[in-house]
Amino acid sequence: MSAAPLLELRDVRRRYSVSSGLFAPRRTLTAVAGVSLRLGAGEALGLVGESGCGKSTLARLVLGLEAPSEGEVLVAGRPIAALHRLERSRLVQPVFQDPYSSLNPRRSIAEIVTQPLAVHGIGTPAERRDKVEEMLGLVGLAPRHAGALPAQLSGGQRQRVAIARALVLRPALVVCDEPTSALDVSVQAQILNLLLDLRDRLNLSYLFISHNLAVVQMLAARVAVMYLGRVVEEGAGRQVLTEPTHPYTRALLASVLTPDPMQGLPAMRLGTAFPDPLDIPPGCAFNPRCSFAFDRCRAEAPALVQREGGTLAACHLSAEVRVAAL
Amino acid sequence: MSGAHKSGALLEVSGLSVDIPTEAGVLHAVRDVSLAVRRGETLCVVGESGCGKSLTSLAIMGLLPPSAQRRAHRLALAGEDLQAAPARRLRALRGDRMAMIFQDPMTCLNPAWTIGNQLEEIFTWHGKGNRRAAHDRAVALLERVGMANAAGRLSQYPHQLSGGLRQRVMIAMALMCSPDLVLADEPTTALDATIQLGILQLLAELQAELHMGLMLVTHDLGVVARIADRVAVMYAGEVVEEGPARTVFTAPRHPYTRGLIDCIPQPDRMVPGQRLGTIPGMVPSLVGEVQGCAFRTRCAFARPECAADVAPRHGPDAHMWRCVLPPGMLERAA
Amino acid sequence: MPGSTPVSAPGEELAAQAALPAPARRRRRPRWLRNIGLIGSALVLAAIVLAALAAPWLAPHDPYFQSLNDRLLPPYFVDAERAVPAHPLGTDNLGRDYLSRLLYGARISLLIGFFAMVVSGLIGTLMGVLAGYFGGRTDTAVSFLVTTRLSLPIIMVALAVVSVFGGSLEVVVLVLGFLLWDRFAVVMRSATHQVRGREYILAAQAIGCSVPRILWQEVLPNVLSSLVVIASYEMAQAILLEAALSFLGLGVQPPLPSWGLMVSEAKEVMLFEPWMIMLPGAAICVLVLAINLLGDGIRDLTVPEGRA
Numbered sequence: 001m002s003a004a005p006l007l008e009l010r011d012v013r014r015r016y017s018v019s020s021g022l023f024a025p026r027r028t029l030t031a032v033a034g035v036s037l038r039l040g041a042g043e044a045l046g047l048v049g050e051s052g053c054g055k056s057t058l059a060r061l062v063l064g065l066e067a068p069s070e071g072e073v074l075v076a077g078r079p080i081a082a083l084h085r086l087e088r089s090r091l092v093q094p095v096f097q098d099p100y101s102s103l104n105p106r107r108s109i110a111e112i113v114t115q116p117l118a119v120h121g122i123g124t125p126a127e128r129r130d131k132v133e134e135m136l137g138l139v140g141l142a143p144r145h146a147g148a149l150p151a152q153l154s155g156g157q158r159q160r161v162a163i164a165r166a167l168v169l170r171p172a173l174v175v176c177d178e179p180t181s182a183l184d185v186s187v188q189a190q191i192l193n194l195l196l197d198l199r200d201r202l203n204l205s206y207l208f209i210s211h212n213l214a215v216v217q218m219l220a221a222r223v224a225v226m227y228l229g230r231v232v233e234e235g236a237g238r239q240v241l242t243e244p245t246h247p248y249t250r251a252l253l254a255s256v257l258t259p260d261p262m263q264g265l266p267a268m269r270l271g272t273a274f275p276d277p278l279d280i281p282p283g284c285a286f287n288p289r290c291s292f293a294f295d296r297c298r299a300e301a302p303a304l305v306q307r308e309g310g311t312l313a314a315c316h317l318s319a320e321v322r323v324a325a326l
Numbered sequence: 327m328s329g330a331h332k333s334g335a336l337l338e339v340s341g342l343s344v345d346i347p348t349e350a351g352v353l354h355a356v357r358d359v360s361l362a363v364r365r366g367e368t369l370c371v372v373g374e375s376g377c378g379k380s381l382t383s384l385a386i387m388g389l390l391p392p393s394a395q396r397r398a399h400r401l402a403l404a405g406e407d408l409q410a411a412p413a414r415r416l417r418a419l420r421g422d423r424m425a426m427i428f429q430d431p432m433t434c435l436n437p438a439w440t441i442g443n444q445l446e447e448i449f450t451w452h453g454k455g456n457r458r459a460a461h462d463r464a465v466a467l468l469e470r471v472g473m474a475n476a477a478g479r480l481s482q483y484p485h486q487l488s489g490g491l492r493q494r495v496m497i498a499m500a501l502m503c504s505p506d507l508v509l510a511d512e513p514t515t516a517l518d519a520t521i522q523l524g525i526l527q528l529l530a531e532l533q534a535e536l537h538m539g540l541m542l543v544t545h546d547l548g549v550v551a552r553i554a555d556r557v558a559v560m561y562a563g564e565v566v567e568e569g570p571a572r573t574v575f576t577a578p579r580h581p582y583t584r585g586l587i588d589c590i591p592q593p594d595r596m597v598p599g600q601r602l603g604t605i606p607g608m609v610p611s612l613v614g615e616v617q618g619c620a621f622r623t624r625c626a627f628a629r630p631e632c633a634a635d636v637a638p639r640h641g642p643d644a645h646m647w648r649c650v651l652p653p654g655m656l657e658r659a660a
Numbered sequence: 661m662p663g664s665t666p667v668s669a670p671g672e673e674l675a676a677q678a679a680l681p682a683p684a685r686r687r688r689r690p691r692w693l694r695n696i697g698l699i700g701s702a703l704v705l706a707a708i709v710l711a712a713l714a715a716p717w718l719a720p721h722d723p724y725f726q727s728l729n730d731r732l733l734p735p736y737f738v739d740a741e742r743a744v745p746a747h748p749l750g751t752d753n754l755g756r757d758y759l760s761r762l763l764y765g766a767r768i769s770l771l772i773g774f775f776a777m778v779v780s781g782l783i784g785t786l787m788g789v790l791a792g793y794f795g796g797r798t799d800t801a802v803s804f805l806v807t808t809r810l811s812l813p814i815i816m817v818a819l820a821v822v823s824v825f826g827g828s829l830e831v832v833v834l835v836l837g838f839l840l841w842d843r844f845a846v847v848m849r850s851a852t853h854q855v856r857g858r859e860y861i862l863a864a865q866a867i868g869c870s871v872p873r874i875l876w877q878e879v880l881p882n883v884l885s886s887l888v889v890i891a892s893y894e895m896a897q898a899i900l901l902e903a904a905l906s907f908l909g910l911g912v913q914p915p916l917p918s919w920g921l922m923v924s925e926a927k928e929v930m931l932f933e934p935w936m937i938m939l940p941g942a943a944i945c946v947l948v949l950a951i952n953l954l955g956d957g958i959r960d961l962t963v964p965e966g967r968a
Contacts, residue, residue, distance in 0.1 A: 193604060196601060214590075257546070270520050
C-alpha cells in the first residue's frame, strides 16, 4: 500500500440526467456520490452493496467505459478514462455477471478468447491457436471446447470462458462485477475457487463487486460497503465482518443466511421501503431504515472517519452508544 | 415410505413423475417424488437449476405446460384427490384452498390493473364476499404484510412499487382467501439480501399465525436452514434426501446434500483465501431411461452397486435418503 | 445505472433441460424439412433467377424483334388452333415474342428489386444501427429522418424525379433505394438497441475494440436474421413498386420488357386478349409471393435459435 496504488479513486462522482416523463423536468440521478478507494498491486478489494447502490456504475468507471462527472479514477497512476482504448484494455479487464449475455452467441469459444489478441494485433494465427489452448487449460476447460458455441456450454463453463477472455491480455487489474450471482451454488464455489487460484498464480488484483458479503470476504482482504452511491464502511474483511461499525453493514451481515439450522431468521428489522435513488433522503442516506437514527442523522451527512481497529465508517453514532446499542 | 402416507398431512404427494416429450426423447424431469406437508409446517424443496423443483410445485398446482405429462400414485389436498378432480373444481381450489407465490413479482402482477383490482378480484371470484368485504380484507392484508398507507396503495399500479413491495403484494394476494397451503417458488430470489430477509420473516410469521402449510421451493440452502421444518433435497428430478431440517443439515446421509452444504461460503467459519468445497462434473441428461443413482458420476463415494436403482432408506423422524453408503461415511468428508 | 440483482433461472428449468447441448443441435434438420413454404419458395425463386440469367439461351426470339405479320398471336393454352409453335406464349400487339419478353422482364424485375433493396438496405441499416447503438441525439436525428421519409409519397417523388431526369433503370433503382430504407432503419434500430444492452458489447469495449469493429463483429451478426427478413420484404416491395411505376409510365421506358410495362401495354387490348395482362401479372405475383415466403421461412428458421 505504501507504493503508488494500482487503482485509486479520488472523490469520484457520477451523475446521470434522467427523464421521468414527457412533461416532467429532467432529474439528476447521482449513482456515485464521492467515492475514494485505493487498491494495491496483488490485492483484492471487495465492494458490497445492494441494487441501486452504484456499484455497477463504479465498475464501468474503473474500466474506463465511462468518465466520472467529478473526481479521478487512476489506474497505475494514470486517469483511465483519458487513455486510448487499447492502452486501458491492457490495464483493466472485466468479468461480468451474466455468462448468458457476456459471450457473443455467434462466435466460437476460440474466437471469443482470442478476440482481444486480434484487436491488439498480438501474435500470428498459429500463436493465437496455441494461446487458446493455454488459456482454456488455465481456466479449467478442455481443448475440445475451443470449437463450441456459447449455447453449447453450461453457465459455469461460460463464466470460465469470460475469465479466459479477461486474462488473455494479462491485465494487472480484473473487475469482477457479480461474477457468480447468476450461477448455482455448486458452480459458484468452483468459480470462486478458480478466481482464488488465478490470483495466486498470476498475481492479479481484483476489484470484486457483489451483493453477498460472504462471497466477497472469501476473495478480498479489504471490504468496502456502499449504500446509495457512498462508501459507508471500509476496512479489513475480518474486522468488518466480526465487528461491523455501520448499522447498514450489520444489517447486510445479518441477512447473509448461513446454512445453520440451529439459528432461526435474524430478528433485524429494516423496514419495507428501499429508498429511491432519485430522491435520496437528506442527512445520512440510511437514516429512514436505521433503528438508531437520531436528529443529527436526518440533518447532516456523516463523513467517513477512522474508528478504533482501523475501520473507516460514516456514522454519527458515538462509540459508546454503538457498543451499548449493538 | 416417507411421511407421505401418514395421516394428518395437508398435502400428500406420492410417486409424482413429470415427463416432457422432446425431439431427443422423453425428458424425465420429475421422477417418483413423494412429499407431505402438514398444517403449520414449512417444507423446503431445495436443489439447483434443472433439478425439477419448480416443475414439482407446478405439478401440484396443476399448472404444468400442456406438453408435460403428470403421473402420481396419490396427489391430495386435505384428503381430496387432485388427480380425480375436474378442471372446474381445481380452478375453485387454486387461489382459495391452495395459493402460489412466484419468483418474479414484476411479471406476476398484471400491469394494466391496480393492486386493489387484483387483490379484490380473487376474493370476489371465489365467492368469499362482496366488493366491500374484499376491499376491507385487502386493506387488512396489505397492512399485515407491512405496507404503510395500505388503503392508498390499493389504487396504485404494480410499476409504482419496488420489487420488495410487489412481493409483499403477491403474498397478500396469496392470502386473500386464507388458503390452507401456500406454495412459494423462489419468492426471494430476485430480491436484495436485506429485502429478502424481510420477506422471509413475514412468510414465517404469517405461516405460524394462520397455521397454514407452506411449501417453499428455493436454491438457497441458507434460506432453507433458517425457515424449514422439513427439507427435501432434489437432484436430477428425484428427492435424494428428505427429513427434519436439523437432521439433514447436521447429519446428511446423501453425498449431494453434503456437497451442497460445503459449497456455501460462510463468513464466520472461513479464513480469507480458503477454498470452498465443490461438486465436480455436471448434471446428467434426464432424456431417456435413467438407471441407478443419478449422482454417481459426480460422487466421490460411488460404488459398483450405485449403478443399480437405489431404494430409499429410512431413519428416525421420517428421515429418508437414497444412498447405499453406511452411516458415518460423510462425516469425514465434512 | 442501478446495480444488478441476483438472477437464478429456476423458472427456466424446462428450457434448460430441453436445451441440453448435444440433442438440441441435432434437432435442426426436421425443422428444415417441415418448412415446406421455405423450400417451395426457394425452389420457385431459384427457377426464376436461373431463367432470368439464362434468358439469352432460353428465349426463342429477340424480345425487341417486331413482326407486324405475327401480331397478337394467342398462346397455346388460349387457342391451340391459331397458336404457332415458334411463339408458345403468343406475341404482343407489335408481334414481339411474349415468352422472350417475359424471360427478359424477369431480369429487369430482379435487377431493380435487388439493387433497390441493396441501396435502401445500406442506408437504412447504417442509420438504424447507429441510432440503436449510440441512442441519444443520434437516435433523435434518425427518428426525425424516418418521420420525414414517411411523409413523402413515393409516387409523387418518382413523378418529380422522372420528369427531371427521365425514366431509366438507374433512376428507378435510385428512387426506390432512397425511398424504401425506412423499415430497415426502424427494425435495425430496435434490434441493435436490444443487442446493445448485452454484456458482450461491454466486454468488447473493455478489450479495446473500436466502435466500427463492435458494430461489424458484435452487433451485425446478431441482428442479421431480422435484416434478412426485412431485406426479402423490401425486395418484394421494390419489385411491386417498379411494376406500378412502369405501369404509370414513370419507371423504365419502352421498349424495355418490364413486367409492369407489359401490363400497361396489354391494358388497351385487355377486353379482347385478357391473357396478355394475365401472364405478366401472374409473373409478378409468383415472384413477390416467393420472395415473401422465403423471408418468412428464414425468420421461422432463425428465430428459435436466436433466442438462445
